[in-house]
Amino acid sequence: MLKKSFILALETSSRIGSVAIACGENLLAEATFSGPLRHSPETFPAISSLLERFGKKPHEIEHIYISAGPGSFTGLRIAVTIAKTMHLANATKIVAVDSLDVIAANVITLIPDNAPCDLHHEPRATSHEPQATGHEPQATSHERPAASYEKIAAILDAKRNQFFIAVYECLHSGYTVQSLTEHRTSSINKPITNYQSPITNHGIWQKILPDSLMSAPEFLKNFAAGDQPIWLLGDGLLFHKDKFKADGVRFLDEKYWRPRAEKVHLLGWQLAQSGQFADPLTLTPNYLLRPDIKIKPR
Numbered sequence: 001m002l003k004k005s006f007i008l009a010l011e012t013s014s015r016i017g018s019v020a021i022a023c024g025e026n027l028l029a030e031a032t033f034s035g036p037l038r039h040s041p042e043t044f045p046a047i048s049s050l051l052e053r054f055g056k057k058p059h060e061i062e063h064i065y066i067s068a069g070p071g072s073f074t075g076l077r078i079a080v081t082i083a084k085t086m087h088l089a090n091a092t093k094i095v096a097v098d099s100l101d102v103i104a105a106n107v108i109t110l111i112p113d114n115a116p117c118d119l120h121h122e123p124r125a126t127s128h129e130p131q132a133t134g135h136e137p138q139a140t141s142h143e144r145p146a147a148s149y150e151k152i153a154a155i156l157d158a159k160r161n162q163f164f165i166a167v168y169e170c171l172h173s174g175y176t177v178q179s180l181t182e183h184r185t186s187s188i189n190k191p192i193t194n195y196q197s198p199i200t201n202h203g204i205w206q207k208i209l210p211d212s213l214m215s216a217p218e219f220l221k222n223f224a225a226g227d228q229p230i231w232l233l234g235d236g237l238l239f240h241k242d243k244f245k246a247d248g249v250r251f252l253d254e255k256y257w258r259p260r261a262e263k264v265h266l267l268g269w270q271l272a273q274s275g276q277f278a279d280p281l282t283l284t285p286n287y288l289l290r291p292d293i294k295i296k297p298r
Contacts, residue, residue: 005023005062005063006022006056006060006063007021007023007062007063007064007065007265007268007269008020008047008061008063008064008065009021009022009065009066009261009264009268010043010064010066010078010079010082010083010261010264011067011102011259011261011263012043012066012067012071012072012075012076012078012079013067013068013069013070013071013072013076013079013099013102013259014071014075014156014258014259015036015037015072015258016032016033016035016038016235016258017033017038017039017042017043017075017261018030018031018032018033018046018260018261018262019031019043019046019047019261020050020260020261020262020264020265021050021051021054021056024269025269027262027266028050029050029053029054030260030261031046031050033046039072039074039075039078040074040078043078043082058089058090059089061086061090061092062092062093063092063093063094063095063268063272064082064083064086064087064092064093064094064095065094065095065264065265065267065268065269065271066079066082066083066094066095066096066264066268067079067097067098067102067259067261067264068096068097068098068099068278068283068285069098069286069287070156070158070164070211070213071099071156071164071259073287076285076286076287077285079285080284080285083278083280083283084280084283087280088280093272094280094283095268095271095272095278096278096283097264097267097271098166098286099156099259099286100154100164100165100166100211100234101154101166101207102259102260102264102267103154103155103156103233103234103235103257103258103259103263104152104154104166104168104205104233105263105266105267106233106256106258106259106260107152107233108168108205150170150226150228150229150230151167151168151170151208151223151226151228151229151230151231152167152168152231152233152252153165153166153167153168153209153219153223153230153231153232153234154234155233155234155235155237155244156234156236157235157236157238157239157240158236158289161216162214162215162289163213163214163215163216163219163240164211164212164213164288165209165211165236166207166210166212167207167208167209167223167230168207168208169206169208170204170205171204171205171206209223211286211288212288213288216240216243219244220246220248220249223248224248224249225248229248229250230248230249231250231251232244232249232250232251233251233252233257234257235257235258235259237251237254237257238257
């Protein structure tokens, strides 16, 4: 079990970034950027403001958890650069979290044995967050979640009519609350040979499609024709929702679409518990595809 480390979490993989600080598993505060694509001007001021609020200095940050991709090339580079710099300066330990897992974590939670694969509808309460004002996006009757789920898909825009997509399926595997606890505890002492999503490790939800690059028609062909509908979420739907409309598709409420630093901390802490720290020398963003760099003619 890790001591109560002071932690910084960064989410810069999508349109609207955020940062959070925590003490061990306890989230202290989260700050969301003022608008889309404000990663460069607002990341450091947001970090400084949170540290000042709790009377902390940068050298006191023992862990940094980052959303490492796929996602925005610029945003991912910012997070990786900050993490490497902090390691070089203060030996800060780094955890790289899958960005699509961060989105899925907005709704996936552990459930008791023999219960339907339910989705968690309320984010963790934090003292810094304002109360609901009544102006939050509301789901239509078609978008409002049902009582149980079989599959969800997290979607980010990869541009050029391509999307980063991961699909998660609920397993009716006979796990009980006690066996889940034993499973998680025993896995902590096992050597880590490769990255495994904390979501997958729970034994209830399995990532049946690893992070992939595909078009909307390709996704619908492979995942929208089953007996059970697939529920979609993610910032990739903001401007492209119509491309994913089909008989076998449902949409979760828009308030669950944005990846958040709060969830980066939640998943990062679980990975840190099992020793899954990134190698700062070899850490690179998970782009899934190469940036489209064009040299302008002279």
